Amino acid sequence: MIGILITVSLRSKYIVNRLQESDARRAKVLHNIEYTNKMATLGRLSASVAHEINNPLAIINEKAGLINDIASYEPEFPKKDKIIALVDSITSSVERCSRVTHRLLGFGRRMEFRKEQIDMESLINDVLDFQKSEAAHRNIRVNVNTEANLQTIQSDKGQLQQVFLNLINNAYNALDKDGKIDINIRHPNTNEIEVTITDNGVGIAKKDLIHIFEPFFSTKGESGTGLGLSITKDIVEKLGGVISVTSEEGRGTCFIVNLPIERVE
Structure with missing residues (x-):
């Protein structure tokens, strides 16, 4: 009788452990699915935001380049050195923003690796x-x-x-x-x-x-x-x-x- 009870107890414990393991695997799979869905949503959102930012950045960069050309080739341009320095600061900031939008576009997919x-x-x-x-x-x-x-x-x-x-x-x-x-x-x-x-x-x-x-x-x-x-x-x-x-x-x-x-x- 004691042997039967021990066997039943061990068997029950085994079944409980298997059920717990199964629940843990199921929870992990559901978590991974949810995470993947969120990442996909975030990837689409990032691409949209990056696109909206890139358009005005291109215009800012173009106009800054035009100002730089005018200031550089006009001998009597007022405060020439200061204007060129300010334009350089603008173009540098545009480049930095462009790198950020590039990373936004890469988020959710494999980004280019620059070693x-x-x-x-x-x-x-x-x-x-x-x-x-x-x-x-x-x-x-x-x-x-x-x-x-x-x-x-x-x-x-x-x-x-x-x-x-x-x-x-x-x-x-x-x-x-x-x-x-x-x-x-x-x-x-x-x-x-x-x-x-x-x-x-x-x-x-x-x-x-x-x-x-x-x-x-x-x-x-x-x-x-x-x-x-x-x-x-x-x-x-x-x-x-x-x-x-x-x-x-x-x-x-x-x-x-x-x-x-x-x-x-």
């Missing part, structure tokens, strides 16, 4: 320069710690700048005045470079962590689009890397990005 040798410490410092005035105004301390003899990596500089601009901007948004951001760059092994971005801000609730990379999910309420981290994850994976996050409410958040030294096609 070059990248010094990760220099890239991070370039990104930090964009927000140095905010750091000074809010008295936020940013520490960059780099492992000795760090290798360069083969990757896409523009796309990596977008990744770390998003992550560092998120860290700033999580901080109050007098906050701190630690950025560590190291080799976890001979094939990868690892960048961690740690803040001592508000943190992310445990229930939100599993959704943090999903398109349209935001912890910022109406002020957030829910696209920044999903775009970041998509770019990192297209570059052959992995991104993860740990966080604790009231103590801060750490994003970890692992990238290959050389991307495998």
Whole structure:
């Protein structure tokens, strides 16, 4: 009798485990379907926005070029040097906007990969320069710690700048005045470079962590689009890397990005 009860108990436990595994697989499949649908929607939206922006950009670029030609070839043009410098600034900004719209068009499909040798410490410092005035105004301390003899990596500089601009901007948004951001760059092994971005801000609730990379999910309420981290994850994976996050409410958040030294096609 005891043997029968043990057999029934073990069999029941086996069936329950199989049902739980089946439910977990089903949930994962449904999640992947939902994620794919959201990414497709976002890809169509991005293409539409990029198209609408490119049209006026082309007109601005054309008119700026015309002003530059007039100023350059007219000997008595008033304040000639100042006008040419201002026009150069306009065309430079147009080029930057064009690169952004190119990435919007590439989102949701495979983006063209532009391989070059990248010094990760220099890239991070370039990104930090964009927000140095905010750091000074809010008295936020940013520490960059780099492992000795760090290798360069083969990757896409523009796309990596977008990744770390998003992550560092998120860290700033999580901080109050007098906050701190630690950025560590190291080799976890001979094939990868690892960048961690740690803040001592508000943190992310445990229930939100599993959704943090999903398109349209935001912890910022109406002020957030829910696209920044999903775009970041998509770019990192297209570059052959992995991104993860740990966080604790009231103590801060750490994003970890692992990238290959050389991307495998």
